[in-house]
Amino acid sequence: MTFQNTREFAQQLDGQDALRAYRDEFIFPQHNGKNVIYFTGNSLGLQPKRTKKYVDEVMNDWANLAVEGHFYANKPWWDYHERFAAPLSKIVGAKPSEVTVMNTLTVNLHLLMVSFYRPTKTRYKILCEEKAFPSDQYMFQSQVHFHGYKTEDAIVEVKRRDGEHNIRLEDILAKIEEVGDELALVLIGGVNYYTGQVFDIKTITEAGHKAGAKVGWDLAHAAGNIQLELHDWNVDFACWCSYKYMNSGPGNASGCFIHEKHHNDSNLPRFAGWWGHNKERRFKMEPAFDPVHGADGWQVSNLPILSLAPYLASVEMFSEVGMDALITKRNQITAYLEFVLHEIDKEVDSTFEIITPQDQSQRASQLSVFLHGEGRTLFDYLMSNGVITDWREPNVIRLAPVPLYCSYEDMYDFGQILKQGILQKLNLNSL
Numbered sequence: 485m486t487f488q489n490t491r492e493f494a495q496q497l498d499g500q501d502a503l504r505a506y507r508d509e510f511i512f513p514q515h516n517g518k519n520v521i522y523f524t525g526n527s528l529g530l531q532p533k534r535t536k537k538y539v540d541e542v543m544n545d546w547a548n549l550a551v552e553g554h555f556y557a558n559k560p561w562w563d564y565h566e567r568f569a570a571p572l573s574k575i576v577g578a579k580p581s582e583v584t585v586m587n588t589l590t591v592n593l594h595l596l597m598v599s600f601y602r603p604t605k606t607r608y609k610i611l612c613e614e615k616a617f618p619s620d621q622y623m624f625q626s627q628v629h630f631h632g633y634k635t636e637d638a639i640v641e642v643k644r645r646d647g648e649h650n651i652r653l654e655d656i657l658a659k660i661e662e663v664g665d666e667l668a669l670v671l672i673g674g675v676n677y678y679t680g681q682v683f684d685i686k687t688i689t690e691a692g693h694k695a696g697a698k699v700g701w702d703l704a705h706a707a708g709n710i711q712l713e714l715h716d717w718n719v720d721f722a723c724w725c726s727y728k729y730m731n732s733g734p735g736n737a738s739g740c741f742i743h744e745k746h747h748n749d750s751n752l753p754r755f756a757g758w759w760g761h762n763k764e765r766r767f768k769m770e771p772a773f774d775p776v777h778g779a780d781g782w783q784v785s786n787l788p789i790l791s792l793a794p795y796l797a798s799v800e801m802f803s804e805v806g807m808d809a810l811i812t813k814r815n816q817i818t819a820y821l822e823f824v825l826h827e828i829d830k831e832v833d834s835t836f837e838i839i840t841p842q843d844q845s846q847r848a849s850q851l852s853v854f855l856h857g858e859g860r861t862l863f864d865y866l867m868s869n870g871v872i873t874d875w876r877e878p879n880v881i882r883l884a885p886v887p888l889y890c891s892y893e894d895m896y897d898f899g900q901i902l903k904q905g906i907l908q909k910l911n912l913n914s915l
């Protein structure tokens with residue numbers, strides 16, 4: 485399709501948008517009486533209007549039933565989490581028994597590393613991407629220390645080549661082969677939080693297994709954003725948070741995937757708790773742990789129902805929409821944003837560079853833009869003009885045109901505001 489950088493053209497695309505109605509399902513912060521242009525759904529998704537109903541239901545059941553809500557609530561609390569299995573498994577490409585929800589993301593990665601990072605004297609290394617999300621870096625360091633290894637020795641990072649913004653698949657595969665017999669675990673972010681690069685999960689998982697390692701994925705920026713086939717790709721385990729693309733609210737619960745090939749392996753250690761115990765016998769308070777078969781067997785505590793309620797609202801919305809429709813719009817709106825950026829770039833002196841891969845198979849909802857020169861002033865200009873984006877050192881703003889609620893007209897408006905901001909800055913500089 486040939487795009488045009490005009491309001492009429494953007495409105496025409498909005499008119500043809502199959503997800504158009506969902507924009508009205510979200511609550512937008514206001515700027516001068518208008519919806520903000522929201523580009524940070526990769527950090528904290530907007531609040532869906534239907535979420536409040538799900539939370540109120542729990543509040544009411546708690547008020548009216550108190551402890552009896554565990555069994556007699558409208559959605560009983562004792563197995564509330566099981567409502568996620570069917571819809572969530574579709575979003576990540578798994579069998580229902582392979583997914584569960586609990587805790588928060590970094591906590592779950594630690595818990596699953598208890599099962600899947602089993603270093604030995606000779607095979608103890610963890611392979612990850614250079615500049616992984618800081619929480620993941622701290623997690624790796626603390627895990628290898630816990631097992632008595634040194635960071636420099638046990639953590640292997642795959643680096644970008646000089647002058648390149650993204651990591652090449654061939655370099656990841658070569659590094660896996662090089663570490664070979666010493667490799668215990670590959671754990672990478674499925675979509676890089678900084679550049680928006682999407683990794684080839686299937687190929688990397690296969691290579692990790694060939695080297696004899698376990699392969700897990702941090703899907704914080706991937707869940708609800710990219711097509712996932714975790715079961716078919718033979719991924720050992722994966723975790724994601726629900727507050728980014730999945731709109732479940734600040735700091736909210738995490739989802740986990742554990743491949744069914746591991747469900748009955750009684751040699752796998754795990755840190756257990758009563759919610760992972762045999763469902764029928766959970767309240768018999770027996771001394772010996774008998775895990776539920778499936779991802780639910782990794783549960784620890786009884787679940788924070790008030791947190792799960794917004795996540796359930798979100799998962800049900802995603803299953804209504806389906807990943808296919810989301811991905812179709814995602815590709816088009818991201819391409820349109822890219823086009824608008826290039827048009828503005830032509831109209832003013834070039835001051836920025838898109839560092840996210842151009843190749844659609846290597847990116848999803850996010851474009852990261854490197855601002856040369858005084859990027860921070862431009863960022864401040866955008867924020868004070870109703871464009872919510874975020875700033876990452878040294879000079880990057882990240883733009884996520886989330887398909888569920890961003891419009892093509894937003895992209896056009898953003899382009900105009902960006903242009904004004906750049907022109908104003910150029911004028912200031914020439915004074």
Ligand SMILES: *Cc1c(COP(=O)(O)O)cnc(C)c1O
Nearest residue numbers: 589590617619673677702704725
């Ligand atoms: C957002 C994000 C996190 C955050 O972890 P929490 O435990 O939910 O605070 C971790 N890893 C990655 C890759 C992220 O993008």
